[in-house]
Amino acid sequence: MNNHFSNSKTTGLTTPKDYFDGMEDRVLNQIALENKTLKENPFSIPDGYFEKVEAQVLEKIVKKQPKVVSILQNRMLKYAASIAAMALLIFTVYQIQNNTAVQPTIVSAENESDFFDIYELEEMLTTETLDNFTIENNLSDDAIYEYLSYHSDITALVYENYEH
């Protein structure tokens, strides 16, 4: 459409296709929607709703961060367990010396796997893996194996299925 206003030939500026043709509709449509009622928010909320939001969200965040405490994390319990194990070891050794009924056996590589070691026990008890977790005690592995092999209940269980 040629007219005496500036056009792309004189200015070098261009417009998208149908830009002018579509102008009336675009403007009229927008005007139609510029209606106070239409622009009003038709949604409402319960009284006092917004005042409660912070508390509700914070409550949920705290709930979603449960602290899982393994019983073995408790230092007191660890020390108590070590002491109990040592006491039992001493007591059992004393019993062995006064009682020839239970034959001590040297724990070989074969039947080591028959015993739950304390680390396997730990894995069974915790609900999360504990990285870098170690049990601090003064018992050497040998002492522990020895204790376990002398403890009559466990050896009885072992010997049930153990073929000599």
Place this chain on the structure above:
Amino acid sequence: MQNEEQLIAGLQSAEKKNEAFKQLISQYKERLYWHIRKMVLNHDDADDVLQNTFIKVFRHMDNFKEESKLYSWLYRIATNEAITFLNSKAKQNNTTLEKIKDESINNLTADVYFEGDEIQLKLQKAIATLPEKQQLVFNMKYFDDLTYEELSEILETSTGALKSSYHLAVKKITTYLSED
């Protein structure tokens, strides 16, 4: 009311995180709520999505790279949570997203928290006929009065594309409204 910089600094510090987060909720809860509400239509659903949004924000605070404005980031999370919510509702009811939205629209008249008159209800129905992204553009431009630049940051779309989208939406809506 803290400015955005102070708020972000607080959120990314270990000691101030919780207090800053509480501030963030206070500052943005209404805007985000209404944005979500327009998408899910129902108050209870909007409440769920709003809370999920803030929980997500809390968990991913360290992922906020400050390449965009805080508000854009929040808006984007809210939008995604609303869409996820609707999709999951559709899946649970073994139906489609469109049917879920249709159902929500049809429930509006009975909804105690919808106070619109006939023409406002018709407008909601008209908006529901639009493709999802167009609905977003229309709602944010028409009701929230965001500029195309703000929309561009939130929706990560060029202003040109957004303008086309908006004009198309307006055209469809006015046609719908003028029909019986």
